Amino acid sequence: xxxxxxxxxxxxxxxxxxxxxxxxxxxxxxxxxxxxxxxxxxxxxxxxxxxxxxxxxxxxxxxxxxxxxxxxxxxxxxxxxxxxxxxxxxxxxxxxxxxxxxxxxxxxxxxxxxxxxxxxxxxxxxxxxxxxxxxxxxxxxxxxxxxxxxxxxxxxxxxxxxxxxxxxxxxxxxxxxxxxxxxxxxxxxxxxxxxxxxxxxxxxxxxxxxxxxxxxxxxxxxxxxxxxxxxxxxxxxxxxxxxxxxxxxxxxxxxxxxxxxxxxxxxxxxxxxxxxxxxxxxxxxxxxxxxxxxxxxxxxxxxxxxxxxxxxxxxxxxxxxxxxxxxxxxxxxxxxxxxxxxxxxxxxxxxxxxxxxxxxxxxxxxxxxxx
Amino acid sequence: xxxxxxxxxxxxxxxxxxxxxxxxxxxxxxxxxxxxxxxxxxxxxxxxxxxxxxxxxxxxxxxxxxxxxxxxxxxxxxxxxxxxxxxxxxxxxxxxxxxxxxxxxxxxxxxxxxxxxxxxxxxxxxxxxxxxxxxxxxxxxxxxxxxxxxxxxxxxxxxxxxxxxxxxxxxxxxxxxxxxxxxxxxxxxxxxxxxxxxxxxxxxxxxxxxxxxxxxxxxxxxxxxxxxxxxxxxxxxxxxxxxxxxxxxxxxxxxxxxxxxxxxxxxxxxxxxxxxxxxxxxxxxxxxxxxxxxxxxxxxxxxxxxxxxxxxxxxxxxxxxxxxxxxxxxxxxxxxxxxxxxxxxxxxxxxxxxxxxxxxxxxxxxxxxxx
Numbered sequence: 001x002x003x004x005x006x007x008x009x010x011x012x013x014x015x016x017x018x019x020x021x022x023x024x025x026x027x028x029x030x031x032x033x034x035x036x037x038x039x040x041x042x043x044x045x046x047x048x049x050x051x052x053x054x055x056x057x058x059x060x061x062x063x064x065x066x067x068x069x070x071x072x073x074x075x076x077x078x079x080x081x082x083x084x085x086x087x088x089x090x091x092x093x094x095x096x097x098x099x100x101x102x103x104x105x106x107x108x109x110x111x112x113x114x115x116x117x118x119x120x121x122x123x124x125x126x127x128x129x130x131x132x133x134x135x136x137x138x139x140x141x142x143x144x145x146x147x148x149x150x151x152x153x154x155x156x157x158x159x160x161x162x163x164x165x166x167x168x169x170x171x172x173x174x175x176x177x178x179x180x181x182x183x184x185x186x187x188x189x190x191x192x193x194x195x196x197x198x199x200x201x202x203x204x205x206x207x208x209x210x211x212x213x214x215x216x217x218x219x220x221x222x223x224x225x226x227x228x229x230x231x232x233x234x235x236x237x238x239x240x241x242x243x244x245x246x247x248x249x250x251x252x253x254x255x256x257x258x259x260x261x262x263x264x265x266x267x268x269x270x271x272x273x274x275x276x277x278x279x280x281x282x283x284x285x286x287x288x289x290x291x292x293x294x295x296x297x298x299x300x301x302x303x304x305x306x307x308x309x310x311x312x313x314x315x316x317x318x319x320x321x322x323x324x325x326x327x328x329x330x331x332x333x334x335x336x337x338x339x340x341x342x343x344x345x346x347x348x349x350x351x352x353x354x355x356x357x358x359x360x361x362x363x364x365x366x367x368x369x370x371x
Numbered sequence: 372x373x374x375x376x377x378x379x380x381x382x383x384x385x386x387x388x389x390x391x392x393x394x395x396x397x398x399x400x401x402x403x404x405x406x407x408x409x410x411x412x413x414x415x416x417x418x419x420x421x422x423x424x425x426x427x428x429x430x431x432x433x434x435x436x437x438x439x440x441x442x443x444x445x446x447x448x449x450x451x452x453x454x455x456x457x458x459x460x461x462x463x464x465x466x467x468x469x470x471x472x473x474x475x476x477x478x479x480x481x482x483x484x485x486x487x488x489x490x491x492x493x494x495x496x497x498x499x500x501x502x503x504x505x506x507x508x509x510x511x512x513x514x515x516x517x518x519x520x521x522x523x524x525x526x527x528x529x530x531x532x533x534x535x536x537x538x539x540x541x542x543x544x545x546x547x548x549x550x551x552x553x554x555x556x557x558x559x560x561x562x563x564x565x566x567x568x569x570x571x572x573x574x575x576x577x578x579x580x581x582x583x584x585x586x587x588x589x590x591x592x593x594x595x596x597x598x599x600x601x602x603x604x605x606x607x608x609x610x611x612x613x614x615x616x617x618x619x620x621x622x623x624x625x626x627x628x629x630x631x632x633x634x635x636x637x638x639x640x641x642x643x644x645x646x647x648x649x650x651x652x653x654x655x656x657x658x659x660x661x662x663x664x665x666x667x668x669x670x671x672x673x674x675x676x677x678x679x680x681x682x683x684x685x686x687x688x689x690x691x692x693x694x695x696x697x698x699x700x701x702x703x704x705x706x707x708x709x710x711x712x713x714x715x716x717x718x719x720x721x722x723x724x725x726x727x728x729x730x731x732x733x734x735x736x737x738x739x740x741x742x
Contacts, residue, residue: 001741002741003741168644168645169643169644169712187569187571188559188560188569189559189568189569189571189572196645197560197644197645197709198558198559198560198569198570198571198591198592198709199569199570199571200558200560200569200570200571200591200592200593200598200601200602201560201592201644201708201709201710201712201713202644204595204597204598204713205644205712205713220569220571221569221571221572222571224575226575226604226605226606227571227575227604227605229601229604229738230571230600230601230602230604230605231571231601232738232741233597233598233600233601233604233734233738234597234598234601235597272540273539273540273568273572273573273576274539274567274568337572338568338569338572339572341540341572341576342572342575342576363604364738364739364741367600367603367604367735367738367739368735368738368739370372370373370374370603370735
């Protein structure tokens with residue numbers, strides 16, 4: 001699976017793994033891919049600083065990347081406390097009522113209440129970039145548009161290539177015009193923020209549109225070596241996998257008071273590819289989530305429309321914290337792609353990587369017999 | 372691209388082309404694929420009889436197939452005139468008002484008014500099967516579920532394999548249990564009746580689920596050799612392409628009073644992959660259509676919900692006829708998949724087939740260098 005892109009990054013396989021877990025990111029880098037740490041959860045730059053120091057020390061000198069979130073359209077700036085005032089009372093009442101109906105208890109008094117994700121505010125994301133560039137990122141990616149020009153320039157000045165996700169050809173061309181080096185063509189089937197065009201159609205469209213002016217990774221629906229072979233057939237130079245790592249053994253995802261996987265992980269393990277939904281209720285922008293009693297409550301008649309970014313996540317932040325604490329797999333708030341149907345086991349990253357590579361090679365050998 | 376499936380059907384390439392045009396179907400068969408004639412438009416068995424006789428005479432002795440539509444859940448039976456009484460006045464008024472607003476003129480007095488598609492009534496579809504089996508079909512496919520057991524048995528008694536479309540693993544397993552030989556895994560990106568799981572995820576899921584008990588074709592989003600290589604990477608034994616043939620030079624699609632392509636064809640040529648929508652307004656079941664002023668009118672606030680099958684198509688049949696006659700590319704009612712973004716030229720089938728095969732071979736050669 002080694003190719004020019006892998007060569008350029010000094011990695012063995014062109015497998016880029018997006019994950020909010022530094023443990024998973026480091027394990028992917030150690031196993032020959034490129035672990036890309038999602039930074040949106042770091043409201044505090046010092047916490048990111050400590051985590052990247054940990055990454056430096058736990059990747060055997062192998063490269064890793066960071067993913068920030070800078071929406072192309074700048075959302076309302078402000079501290080959480082001011083933004084909170086913009087949330088309608090009707091929305092708060094709906095959230096409270098729904099949690100009651102779903103049997104989700106309030107937080108206990110000794111827990112600090114979540115304030116919500118602010119990492120997609122440009123002010124916060126810029127601080128994250130500054131922190132990251134003091135370490136040795138091999139890539140800075142942006143999940144919601146091109147980063148601002150000065151950030152692209154700063155990354156390039158540090159010799160760091162910039163990637164951006166695209167759900168349509170227009171986004172991809174705009175990224176290239178803005179100086180982005182790697183376009184991540186992300187299909188409808190992907191988890192998290194996503195568009196409406198499926199990978200099978202989107203990837204070759206973007207490959208043809210950007211030509212030699214950028215490298216293209218395929219994202220969405222990838223969790224096996226056959227799917228990597230399909231992505232490379234479509235013309236991508238590598239793959240960007242996200243949801244797939246949510247069931248990595250290295251990922252301490254969610255809350256588990258007992259032994260074994262957390263409620264979120266059990267929900268992921270049990271879900272089929274039909275058990276996701278594309279909805280604005282997580283962040284205010286369309287994102288694919290695990291379909292649960294929580295997401296279904298928002299699509300019932302009488303439920304309010306989701307608020308715009310960043311208000312929606314501020315609205316639901318404490319609700320999500322309560323949901324995690326309740327440890328009920330039927331009430332989970334979690335971005336996940338349609339590949340969730342193939343995530344049926346908690347597995348170490350190294351085992352998954354070995355399987356991806358072996359199945360890719362078997363697939364190419366099979367195709368080659370047809371020629 | 373020749374493989375065991377192609378060998379079994381006595382064709383050169385495992386490219387199955389669904390099309391309502393006998394001219395396109397015959398051209399695909401002559402070019403080494405398997406043309407599959409969509410029969411749903413034949414309300415009159417004698418018309419189908421004549422068309423299949425034409426197919427027999429124009430395929431150079433090469434195999435072809437037929438596609439019937441038998442919904443797994445039997446819709447209300449009845450003659451068009453009786454079913455008409457079940458359509459609410461509110462729906463008729465909405466259709467009339469919308470056509471007025473879109474500037475679609477009434478039919479001229481000398482035109483016979485369309486009665487709507489009845490081919491998805493089991494009574495009509497059974498007559499179509501009887502007609503088909505008097506000819507030499509190499510395949511009988513069903514777009515909306517498994518055919519009834521007696522029809523599968525009848526086909527098998529004639530040595531004809533049966534195919535059925537599946538949008539989820541559950542459908543595929545049900546087809547296999549019912550005796551279906553070929554499962555067509557049809558992704559979200561496909562035109563016409565379609566589910567919500569994208570091909571990248573659906574195809575390998577269905578391949579793994581059915582194992583050796585059925586052959587799997589991939590459908591949805593396929594219009595290039597790279598996409599065929601991707602489908603075969605995912606484990607499919609062949610591809611089922613539908614939308615792609617709508618811009619075949621052999622297809623007299625729509626009405627053109629002047630020279631050049633019809634309004635429908637111009638709309639298809641101009642559309643990007645973003646210009647489709649999944650909606651129930653065509654038949655009563657979710658189907659992907661070209662996004663036009665007609666489809667958008669149905670999604671505006673105040674528009675009625677689509678009626679169940681078969682009533683919805685009876686409701687809109689004359690509207691569709693008026694829309695075709697109006698020759699306005701902005702007001703078109705046409706099923707089409709996301710691959711429409713790659714359909715930018717009216718081309719003879721033989722040219723398209725040659726390109727598909729050449730690009731497939733180049734793709735496999737490219738992948739093989741990575742191994």
